[in-house]
Amino acid sequence: MRREFAMPDVGEGLTEAEVVTWHVAPGDTVTVNQVIVEIETAKAAVELPCPYAGTVGELLVEPGRTVPVGAPIIAIETAEAAPAQAAPADEAGAKIGEAGKDGRIATLVGYGPRPGSVQRRARRSPSAPPAAPPPAVPNGRHVRPDLPDRGSPVAAESPAAGPVPLAKPPVRKLAKDLGIDLRSLTGSGAGGVITREDVEAAAATSAVEPAPPASPAAPTVGGVRREPIRGVRRATAAAMVSSAFTAPHVTEFLAVDVTETMALRDRLRGTREYAEVKLTPLAFVAKAVCLAARRTPEVNASWDEAAGEIVYYDRVQLGIAAATPRGLIVPKVRDADTLTLRELAAALGELTATARSGRTPPADLVGGTFTITNVGVFGVDTGTPILNPGEAAILAVGAIKPSPWVVDGELAVRTVCQLALSFDHRLVDGEQGSRFLADIGALLTDPGLALTW
Amino acid sequence: MSDPHDWAPSVPAVPDKRPSREHVLAALKATDEGDPNLVQLLTPEGERVSDPRFDHFAGDVDSAALQELYRDMVLVRRFDREANALQRQGQLGIWVPLLGQEAAQIGAGRAMQPQDMVFPSYREHGVAWTRGIDPTELLGIFRGTDHGGWDPLATRFHLYTIVIGNQCLNATGYAMGQRFEGRVGNAVGAGDDGSMNEATVCFFGDGATSQGDVHEGFVWAAVYDAPVVFYCQNNQWAISEPTERQSRVPLYKRAAGYGFPGVRVDGNDVLACLAVTRWALEECRTGNGPVLVEAFTYRMDAHTTSDDPSRYRLADELELWKLKDPIERVRVNLVREHAVGQEFFADVQAESDALAARFREHCLQMPPPAPDRMFANVYAEGSPTIDAQRAEYLAYLESFEPEGSLAGAGGEGV
Numbered sequence: 001m002r003r004e005f006a007m008p009d010v011g012e013g014l015t016e017a018e019v020v021t022w023h024v025a026p027g028d029t030v031t032v033n034q035v036i037v038e039i040e041t042a043k044a045a046v047e048l049p050c051p052y053a054g055t056v057g058e059l060l061v062e063p064g065r066t067v068p069v070g071a072p073i074i075a076i077e078t079a080e081a082a083p084a085q086a087a088p089a090d091e092a093g094a095k096i097g098e099a100g101k102d103g104r105i106a107t108l109v110g111y112g113p114r115p116g117s118v119q120r121r122a123r124r125s126p127s128a129p130p131a132a133p134p135p136a137v138p139n140g141r142h143v144r145p146d147l148p149d150r151g152s153p154v155a156a157e158s159p160a161a162g163p164v165p166l167a168k169p170p171v172r173k174l175a176k177d178l179g180i181d182l183r184s185l186t187g188s189g190a191g192g193v194i195t196r197e198d199v200e201a202a203a204a205t206s207a208v209e210p211a212p213p214a215s216p217a218a219p220t221v222g223g224v225r226r227e228p229i230r231g232v233r234r235a236t237a238a239a240m241v242s243s244a245f246t247a248p249h250v251t252e253f254l255a256v257d258v259t260e261t262m263a264l265r266d267r268l269r270g271t272r273e274y275a276e277v278k279l280t281p282l283a284f285v286a287k288a289v290c291l292a293a294r295r296t297p298e299v300n301a302s303w304d305e306a307a308g309e310i311v312y313y314d315r316v317q318l319g320i321a322a323a324t325p326r327g328l329i330v331p332k333v334r335d336a337d338t339l340t341l342r343e344l345a346a347a348l349g350e351l352t353a354t355a356r357s358g359r360t361p362p363a364d365l366v367g368g369t370f371t372i373t374n375v376g377v378f379g380v381d382t383g384t385p386i387l388n389p390g391e392a393a394i395l396a397v398g399a400i401k402p403s404p405w406v407v408d409g410e411l412a413v414r415t416v417c418q419l420a421l422s423f424d425h426r427l428v429d430g431e432q433g434s435r436f437l438a439d440i441g442a443l444l445t446d447p448g449l450a451l452t453w
Numbered sequence: 454m455s456d457p458h459d460w461a462p463s464v465p466a467v468p469d470k471r472p473s474r475e476h477v478l479a480a481l482k483a484t485d486e487g488d489p490n491l492v493q494l495l496t497p498e499g500e501r502v503s504d505p506r507f508d509h510f511a512g513d514v515d516s517a518a519l520q521e522l523y524r525d526m527v528l529v530r531r532f533d534r535e536a537n538a539l540q541r542q543g544q545l546g547i548w549v550p551l552l553g554q555e556a557a558q559i560g561a562g563r564a565m566q567p568q569d570m571v572f573p574s575y576r577e578h579g580v581a582w583t584r585g586i587d588p589t590e591l592l593g594i595f596r597g598t599d600h601g602g603w604d605p606l607a608t609r610f611h612l613y614t615i616v617i618g619n620q621c622l623n624a625t626g627y628a629m630g631q632r633f634e635g636r637v638g639n640a641v642g643a644g645d646d647g648s649m650n651e652a653t654v655c656f657f658g659d660g661a662t663s664q665g666d667v668h669e670g671f672v673w674a675a676v677y678d679a680p681v682v683f684y685c686q687n688n689q690w691a692i693s694e695p696t697e698r699q700s701r702v703p704l705y706k707r708a709a710g711y712g713f714p715g716v717r718v719d720g721n722d723v724l725a726c727l728a729v730t731r732w733a734l735e736e737c738r739t740g741n742g743p744v745l746v747e748a749f750t751y752r753m754d755a756h757t758t759s760d761d762p763s764r765y766r767l768a769d770e771l772e773l774w775k776l777k778d779p780i781e782r783v784r785v786n787l788v789r790e791h792a793v794g795q796e797f798f799a800d801v802q803a804e805s806d807a808l809a810a811r812f813r814e815h816c817l818q819m820p821p822p823a824p825d826r827m828f829a830n831v832y833a834e835g836s837p838t839i840d841a842q843r844a845e846y847l848a849y850l851e852s853f854e855p856e857g858s859l860a861g862a863g864g865e866g867v
Contacts (some may be wrong), residue, residue, distance in 0.1 A: 006543060012546065012757075
């Protein structure tokens with residue numbers, strides 16, 4: 001029997017949630033309380049346990065989509081037989097059937113119980129005799145017959161007639177301030193509720209062209225999409241602004257011929273030792289950074305304004321900026337300078353996989369001493385990275401690609417990569433920053449050099 | 454300042470002698486690790502250790518009794534986890550997890566006598582269990598169908614109080630009543646079972662200690678010698694606020710300022726919680742109340758299902774406390790010192806799964822309460838106003854077509 005699991009309200013009064021990651025796929029066997037999906041709400045990232053045992057029939061929401069509370073997100077085929085008289089479930093069944101014909105995601109998203117489905121039981125018709133005259137109460141008093149009928153069906157049937165349609169108090173205030181009559185609007189929210197966007201759209205329309213009143217919802221005026229600033233985005237913004245305005249940044253650039261390094265990588269990949277790990281150019285850069293930092297300890301340090309001290313770190317806690325579905329986060333490779341190339345490659349692989357799946361523990365995000373940002377994966381040549389707050393330097397690694405290069409006075413095609421190093425000029429001088437960057441470049445140009453350090 | 458706990462705030466003769474801020478903050482947690490001020494009978498490694506003051510109060514706990522305590526904690530944790538899952542599946546509006554506080558609650562709960570009265574906050578699912586309240590009875594509150602369905606007088610367990618610290622006033626008042634009615638300090642004769650002497654236990658958290666109600670409760674209880682055990686489960690976090698935002702002295706030391714004794718017990722040690730609460734109750738029943746017990750424990754899950762603790766505390770703190778798990782240490786002790794076999798643990802596990810299944814089934818089958826239910830217990834003997842409201846409301850509901858003629862999809866609450 002097909003059972004659907006509706007997006008629950010996991011936090012007292014939430015209206016929607018985003019599906020972040022599915023942990024199951026159609027065909028998987030699931031048990032009760034098995035974690036099947038991670039969702040993110042305005043309050044928290046939460047793992048949802050499965051309410052049914054059976055086989056996953058269908059995932060009804062793609063990762064990254066936000067759906068209202070109450071919308072079905074997964075269908076599970078359970079072992080139990082469908083009830084013989086499917087009377088109450090009929091309504092829901094029909095909807096699901098339609099959805100199946102129309103295409104899976106498109107129709108089901110935004111499909112919660114609220115849009116237009118808040119339906120009340122019919123009132124007994126006024127002509128019918130009142131079902132029960134106001135019953136006598138024990139003390140002999142009667143319910144006053146003149147009490148207003150608060151749930152008058154008239155209001156429910158023709159919302160445009162008299163009363164102002166539903167809108168939340170701040171939206172009412174906004175409409176009042178903008179001089180918009182709520183009666184002239186059609187609500188686009190759940191159950192016909194007028195939203196802030198409706199009012200703003202109406203205000204924009206009336207400002208531009210005052211003539212046409214109440215055009216059916218025009219949410220795409222100017223093609224603007226507004227998203228609340230929250231979570232990782234807010235943290236990123238705060239960190240970047242604080243860094244940019246506290247640490248005087250200097251950025252230096254260096255183009256490097258990495259042909260030798262790439263050749264070394266190809267050789268190593270063929271060896272048994274590297275069979276299990278994904279050896280990326282980033283691992284070589286990380287190794288070069290650790291080696292070079294040993295010669296220029298100033299880059300592995302931080303400025304402690306409060307204590308009036310510069311803190312030099314013995315070990316390199318290497319942050320790797322990772323783009324995740326939730327935004328930019330920088331998990332750390334602990335004591336990176338003590339790791340071999342193979343260990344670095346393995347650590348990087350694990351780190352990025354964990355970050356992408358959104359499971360990086362908070363402890364892994366703090367306590368970095370140096371950061372590498374791999375902008376090359378986006379096909380970009382270089383950039384001017386902004387320091388992670390509290391760190392002295394950050395290295396951006398550009399795209400690695402064949403380029404014209406002068407070798408022994410002749411033009412040749414070599415594999416080239418651009419490096420950009422930003423450093424905090426309060427504690428790193430141009431000399432040290434340049435030496436550090438040149439060292440990294442030298443190591444990547446001629447990896448054999450590492451033997452001599 | 455060799456021992457931060459000896460620090461009594463006073464005007465220092467030499468300014469340098471004042472402890473530093475760090476020193477004071479450390480004192481809030483220092484007794485967590487082998488400090489003599491922390492009462493502990495079972496170490497996190499499951500080793501039974503001796504405490505000359507409280508050994509006597511756990512002297513009767515043999516292997517069978519310890520197995521019962523273990524069973525209590527496993528069952529309570531199991532249905533707590535099930536409730537958490539049910540909330541995540543949309544079956545409960547909210548759940549307040551007790552994960553990590555099983556020992557603090559079972560130890561205190563099992564120390565009570567049937568005649569003792571309990572005033573819980575809203576996390577005391579384990580204490581409710583020890584008062585014979587079936588876990589399914591807790592569900593209505595969290596599913597939004599009920600304000601609490603058990604009889605507080607029959608179970609001697611008051612309804613959950615959501616307002617933080619508010620129950621300290623009720624508990625103190627109740628305990629004062631116990632004293633006024635002469636149910637404290639009676640001589641126990643040879644044939645008596647001691648049930649003529651009573652006490653009250655009031656449960657609250659570290660955050661509640663900052664509330665005015667708790668202060669008032671302490672003051673009144675102290676000056677009226679009320680037989681109340683103030684049982685503070687210090688789980689280190691008041692939602693997102695750490696203990697250092699509640700106090701500059703360890704919480705149990707506050708009792709001294711009110712003029713009654715305060716004891717800090719390892720809240721993850723069920724044996725110590727049992728012994729200390731038994732002592733505290735005896736003090737109260739014999740007329741030496743009130744007493745403050747600070748059960749030093751840790752909230753291992755979120756404050757409620759609406760909360761995300763990863764936003765304000767680091768994961769390594771939780772990892773540290775996992776090593777002090779209240780259930781694991783009893784398990785180790787049972788195996789090592791009482792030679793309890795695997796069969797027992799498997800049985801308890803099976804029993805807990807069955808309880809969870811019954812709990813889930815009950816939750817899914819819960820009928821909404823009858824519409825007149827909310828009028829039922831407003832007054833003990835009814836009231837014309839409430840009666841009229843009930844009649845009006847039922848007439849209003851009667852004005853609808855019957856259920857069969859539903860105009861739209863069912864299940865949507867209005």
